[in-house]
Amino acid sequence: MKALVLLSDGRHPVSGRPAPAGTELQAIALARGLTEEVAGLYAGPDAAAARTALGHGLARLEHRRLPEGDDPLPSLAAAIAAAAPDLVLAGRRAGAGAQTGLVPYQLAEALGWPLVPDVVALTVADGVLEAVQALPKGARRRWRVKLPALVTVHPAAPVAASFAIGMARSGHVEDAPGIDAPQDGTALEERPYRPRPRLIASAAAGASAAERLKAATQSAGPGGRVMVDPTPEEAARAILEHLRALGVLKPAPGRD
Amino acid sequence: MSRTRRDPREEREARRLAGSGRPRWRLDAPPTSGRLRRDPRREIDALRVAGTTRLRLDRTGRAGPLALPTIDTAAVAAPTIRIVDDPAYLVTVVPDAPGGRLAPLDRQLLGAARTLADAGGGAVLVLSFGQIDGLGAAGADRIVALDAESGDPSARAAALAIALAALQPRHMLLPESAGGGDLARRLAAKTGEALFAGAESLTARLATRPAANRRIEQRGAPPRLVTLAPDAHLPHAGAPHEARAIAAPEGRADAPHTGILSIEDLPVAADALPLAEADFVISAGNGITDFELFRALARALGATPGASRMVCDAGLMPRAAQVGASGTVLEASCYFALGISGAPQHLQGVARCEHVVAVNTDLHAAMVERAGLAIIADAQQVMPALIALLTAEGEE
Numbered sequence A: 001m002k003a004l005v006l007l008s009d010g011r012h013p014v015s016g017r018p019a020p021a022g023t024e025l026q027a028i029a030l031a032r033g034l035t036e037e038v039a040g041l042y043a044g045p046d047a048a049a050a051r052t053a054l055g056h057g058l059a060r061l062e063h064r065r066l067p068e069g070d071d072p073l074p075s076l077a078a079a080i081a082a083a084a085p086d087l088v089l090a091g092r093r094a095g096a097g098a099q100t101g102l103v104p105y106q107l108a109e110a111l112g113w114p115l116v117p118d119v120v121a122l123t124v125a126d127g128v129l130e131a132v133q134a135l136p137k138g139a140r141r142r143w144r145v146k147l148p149a150l151v152t153v154h155p156a157a158p159v160a161a162s163f164a165i166g167m168a169r170s171g172h173v174e175d176a177p178g179i180d181a182p183q184d185g186t187a188l189e190e191r192p193y194r195p196r197p198r199l200i201a202s203a204a205a206g207a208s209a210a211e212r213l214k215a216a217t218q219s220a221g222p223g224g225r226v227m228v229d230p231t232p233e234e235a236a237r238a239i240l241e242h243l244r245a246l247g248v249l250k251p252a253p254g255r256d
Numbered sequence B: 001m002s003r004t005r006r007d008p009r010e011e012r013e014a015r016r017l018a019g020s021g022r023p024r025w026r027l028d029a030p031p032t033s034g035r036l037r038r039d040p041r042r043e044i045d046a047l048r049v050a051g052t053t054r055l056r057l058d059r060t061g062r063a064g065p066l067a068l069p070t071i072d073t074a075a076v077a078a079p080t081i082r083i084v085d086d087p088a089y090l091v092t093v094v095p096d097a098p099g100g101r102l103a104p105l106d107r108q109l110l111g112a113a114r115t116l117a118d119a120g121g122g123a124v125l126v127l128s129f130g131q132i133d134g135l136g137a138a139g140a141d142r143i144v145a146l147d148a149e150s151g152d153p154s155a156r157a158a159a160l161a162i163a164l165a166a167l168q169p170r171h172m173l174l175p176e177s178a179g180g181g182d183l184a185r186r187l188a189a190k191t192g193e194a195l196f197a198g199a200e201s202l203t204a205r206l207a208t209r210p211a212a213n214r215r216i217e218q219r220g221a222p223p224r225l226v227t228l229a230p231d232a233h234l235p236h237a238g239a240p241h242e243a244r245a246i247a248a249p250e251g252r253a254d255a256p257h258t259g260i261l262s263i264e265d266l267p268v269a270a271d272a273l274p275l276a277e278a279d280f281v282i283s284a285g286n287g288i289t290d291f292e293l294f295r296a297l298a299r300a301l302g303a304t305p306g307a308s309r310m311v312c313d314a315g316l317m318p319r320a321a322q323v324g325a326s327g328t329v330l331e332a333s334c335y336f337a338l339g340i341s342g343a344p345q346h347l348q349g350v351a352r353c354e355h356v357v358a359v360n361t362d363l364h365a366a367m368v369e370r371a372g373l374a375i376i377a378d379a380q381q382v383m384p385a386l387i388a389l390l391t392a393e394g395e396e
């Protein structure tokens, strides 16, 4: 079985130096849990970030050279078609650039492969991939898809292997020209980032400190129901009814 | 000399206005006992001659006795529903609505859609997979129910692509959450539509999003397809909208991807979940003495166990279970507090919880004030009753 990990031209979030995105490194670890045949794929001008990924357990990296600002999609699709892997793993968001997380989706559409988002665990049996998707609130969803398939990796996946300089130096980089795909100039205007305040619905915006503390710690909903000194049975029934009305507790068995 | 003794409560009771709702008093009527109280302004008003701009008073007494102003004791009129009949354009919204309830981000999304629609006389149309409650109050004008037999997001994206082609909305908004973000990207890849992912501000003219590890802000007029980041827009706060259901657009969805064999939700082991991820947390405070019982109750309810700092300091629960400012800040939708007083440091950890249920012996505890349902009783006795009720239901 053959797996290919997509590596973007990442930058470290603090230092700004070339570094692969965290989920891409976790993708390498996930892929190495399935097979020994794992390669990296990067399309773009400078493979400095992708090269450091070699030190996290990749033996081979394919670099498709592209001029700055070109669309990597055609080159990636062609490289994947040529390598014919069973599984392609991508990060959730790239480590630099627009970080829209669209590339894996566009690739899956172009290749006609199924895409499983946000995976945290993978197993393969008889050409069928079993992937566990992480959902918010700790929920998990199991997908069974036929290979070949494309998955994106969630930050809750197992941690990446640590960097080993020996591996990074012995790793093999294959350099080949990519397919030029200049993008049209309808890019968005760019400015230095300005953090925006989180807008939180409360009447206390701009109010005094005491009011803001009250808004932060008190319920937004209408005033609550208070039951004074019920018998334990009454209390239990009221609590279960309330929890079921909120939908956090399954309805009682034998009732709809 | 002795004056008659007044009972102010009785006097007030005598002036209570009939009618339902909150108590109201006729405070301008003369008191039933004691000295007569004069209201010089009202007397002057009664003498005023109508029809002149200058103040003229008629002191001959022809105006008749003072007429008491009538107080309308009828309940406040029900809020009117806003109807957008002939919209100039449509703004479609695809909320996540887990379990048929709008999540906070869904409400913010509808609020953003409302501002986009109100900027030019448009209407907000919700594309829903399954029944969703409370859409009118959240600001929806129309609802289209789409087919959602399977949980396969690519099938949902196909249904959305058909709706996008048929309705030709000016904007289609999705939440930048796990489900909504995935759906939006599938839709963008399928239709080739440009996606503005994770907008942090959104108006009809300008949308902004972070890029390059939050070093760059990308900005531009919002394209058709936009996903909205959490807490970037306020929910709709105005009058409710009509939320009229209309028929789904015609169109044939392509067959689901043959490569996808099955998709199933896995059962979640609530007690193994990290607190920060849990959706339903049950928490014990200083009022709890029997922790075996508490853990059994957590298991029976399928809730993640937590605790206050007092309990963790005493070593009765692990430190990882501490809720609050110096513990875990919860994202749960429901918090069940047993014997917790609700110190500010503890309540900070519960600030984002939508619903709180409290059991406490103290009626004046801060936690009771915060709770949507508060039981003033001994938690040590309520716990076995809850377990007994749950097991009795299970045996039925």
Ligand SMILES: Cc1cc2nc3c(=O)[nH]c(=O)nc-3n(C[C@H](O)[C@H](O)[C@H](O)COP(=O)(O)OP(=O)(O)OC[C@H]3O[C@@H](n4cnc5c(N)ncnc54)[C@H](O)[C@@H]3O)c2cc1C
Residues within 6 Å of the ligand: B284, B285, B286, B287, B288, B307, B308, B309, B310, B311, B322, B323, B324, B325, B326, B327, B328, B338, B339, B340, B341, B342, B343, B344, B345, B346, B349, B359, B360, B361, B362, B365, B377, B378, B379, B380
């Ligand atoms: C810097 C700082 C940080 C802190 N951070 C945290 C934090 O992160 N998390 C945290 O929890 N605390 C924190 N605290 C501690 C906090 O101020 C409170 O001391 C603590 O939350 C109180 O815990 P409690 O409600 O369990 O106990 P108590 O305040 O003792 O309250 C017990 C409650 O149980 C009720 N009760 C008693 N018996 C029964 C019964 N049989 N049945 C039902 N109810 C009963 C009582 O009426 C009372 O309301 C912090 C304090 C400081 C100074």
Ligand SMILES: Nc1ncnc2c1ncn2[C@@H]1O[C@H](COP(=O)(O)O)[C@@H](O)[C@H]1O
Residues within 6 Å of the ligand: A005, A006, A007, A008, A009, A021, A024, A041, A042, A043, A044, A072, A076, A089, A090, A091, A092, A093, A094, A095, A097, A098, A099, A100, A101, A102, A103, A104
């Ligand atoms: N130029 C590229 N070469 C290889 N893989 C890429 C490239 N750009 C993006 N990817 C992959 O697609 C994922 C999402 O990228 P993005 O859509 O740019 O946020 C990344 O984590 C990478 O795995």
